[in-house]
Amino acid sequence: MKTTDQTDHKRRDFLKTGVAASAVTLAPGIVMHTAEAAPRDKAVDSSVRWGMLIDSSKCASGCDSCVQACNDENGLEAYSMPEGADPEKWDQQRPKWIRSVTLKDNLSGRISNLPLMCQHCENPPCADVCPTGASFRRADGVVMVDRHICIGCRYCMMACPYKARSFIHENVDIKPELAPRGKGCVESCNFCVHRLDDGQTTTACQDACPENAIIFGDLNDPNSEVSKALAEYPSVQIRADLRLNTGVRYSGI
Amino acid sequence: MSKSIEQKSVKFAVLFALLVSLLMISTAHAGKNWRAEGNSKASEMAQTGGMCVRDTADMRRNHMDLIQHDRDVTVHQGIRALDGSLKGCVNCHANKQESGEYVPVTAMSGPGGSQFCASCHVYTSVSLDCFQCHSTVPTE
Numbered sequence: 532m533k534t535t536d537q538t539d540h541k542r543r544d545f546l547k548t549g550v551a552a553s554a555v556t557l558a559p560g561i562v563m564h565t566a567e568a569a570p571r572d573k574a575v576d577s578s579v580r581w582g583m584l585i586d587s588s589k590c591a592s593g594c595d596s597c598v599q600a601c602n603d604e605n606g607l608e609a610y611s612m613p614e615g616a617d618p619e620k621w622d623q624q625r626p627k628w629i630r631s632v633t634l635k636d637n638l639s640g641r642i643s644n645l646p647l648m649c650q651h652c653e654n655p656p657c658a659d660v661c662p663t664g665a666s667f668r669r670a671d672g673v674v675m676v677d678r679h680i681c682i683g684c685r686y687c688m689m690a691c692p693y694k695a696r697s698f699i700h701e702n703v704d705i706k707p708e709l710a711p712r713g714k715g716c717v718e719s720c721n722f723c724v725h726r727l728d729d730g731q732t733t734t735a736c737q738d739a740c741p742e743n744a745i746i747f748g749d750l751n752d753p754n755s756e757v758s759k760a761l762a763e764y765p766s767v768q769i770r771a772d773l774r775l776n777t778g779v780r781y782s783g784i
Numbered sequence: 785m786s787k788s789i790e791q792k793s794v795k796f797a798v799l800f801a802l803l804v805s806l807l808m809i810s811t812a813h814a815g816k817n818w819r820a821e822g823n824s825k826a827s828e829m830a831q832t833g834g835m836c837v838r839d840t841a842d843m844r845r846n847h848m849d850l851i852q853h854d855r856d857v858t859v860h861q862g863i864r865a866l867d868g869s870l871k872g873c874v875n876c877h878a879n880k881q882e883s884g885e886y887v888p889v890t891a892m893s894g895p896g897g898s899q900f901c902a903s904c905h906v907y908t909s910v911s912l913d914c915f916q917c918h919s920t921v922p923t924e
Contacts, residue, residue: 574861669862677859678917706919708871713917728862 571728580672581722581778582750583734584760587645588783589744597646598629600739604723606707613701626697628720629736634784643784646736646745648720649674649695650769651778657687657696657719666717672750672778675721683715692770695719722747750778822896826876836876837868844904847873851914870914875922877901888920 602608605628612621629648635641655674657666665681668674676687676696688696696719699712709725712718723734737745748757766780826836836843838850850868857863877900878886887894889901890912898906905912 570864571862572865574857574863667860669860671862675859679855679859706915706917708919708923711917711919716917724862728858728864 569730571730575669575671577670577672578751580750581727582651582672582748582757583722583737583779584746584757584764584766584782585645585779586742586744586746586764586782587643589742590644590646591742592633592642592644594644594741595631596739596741597736597745598627598631600735601629601648601720604735605710606703606705606712609703609705609707610701611704624698624700626699626718628695628697628718630694645781645784647693647695647769648736648779649691650693650775651720651722653776653778655775656690656692656773660686660690662686669724671727673722673724673727674719674778675724676716676718678712678716678718681716683717685717687717691719692773692775822879822900824877824879824900826900827879827896829876837872870918873900874919878920878922886921888915890915890920 607626607628610625612618629646632645632647634643634645651668651672651674653668653672655666655668658668658674661667662684663680663682665677665679666674666687667677683698685696685698688694688698696717698717699714702714703712706712710718710721723731726733726735732748734745734747737747746757746760748755750758750761752758753762761780764782766782767784768775768777768780769784829835838846843850851870851873854866854869857866858869874889878889879895879899881887881894887899889899890905891899892902892906893899897903901912901915904910
């Protein structure tokens, strides 16, 4: 028996048409254009640091819009269970870039939900331990894996305090254009780097969130939406004691 | 004594040159048919005198360096506006079946016989790892 869960192409097409309409008519005669998206032709530099603020108080229990959008964008479900595999084990080992996490405060009993993905640390432990240099932090703050030089040792998975990395255990059915992947490499959230390199400034999870709980942008730009929100609301880093200076911050935990 | 060594080395050089030229002719021949009999964008372009990102001889010798350089530049520096990319190779060199479906560039049969990448790589027995992860058909 072989179960197949493939990317829902109709949904992808719908999202594409949504993106294509970049000119918005505000009033008769006034049209707002978003920045012209063009592939990047200069190397990324540290003048930009991409980051995110997630308001977990807006995360409704049971909502998995961001997880689903991430799976669709990066083709994480184009992946079949091999014959004779244990479904439970298979499900545990599926690649996940965003995990939906529920926290409970034992004193007060307060429950909060939040999406947990790669925290894009300034000092990433995964890059520290990588024996080949495949795990690295790009100049603009995106922590990612160069699958060309990843040997699949999974040391980074051990090192990551956020359990953010996944290993591809089996051959994939569809090789996605935006996130090419094959058996034997580690991968994790890369802030939709293909979008950033194409001149866009949103991630799939942010676009999909019905509550606008995810704000993404440049942490180095004091006028960006995310910097303004960070200045205005109290926020925390998860495991701040590790002093990793994460690019993903949370409020309302 | 020294003369015979010289003669030997000349003989060796001639033999070596012959071998190299034979190899070059054979590899050049192996990748020939896709162009005349294929229906890819590259075939159409070739018929109207168009050229790839470099001239054909250069591409046959050096495509691997181009691709490897571009992959590092793209992944580590985020530069995507490059004159060559693996995606570009596939988009341009993939043939279509009569049904309109694309034939993988690594397939051994299809319009014009073995397909673009396979035609040389199988002949020279050089394994091709790109497509363990990258798509062998255009994904427009």
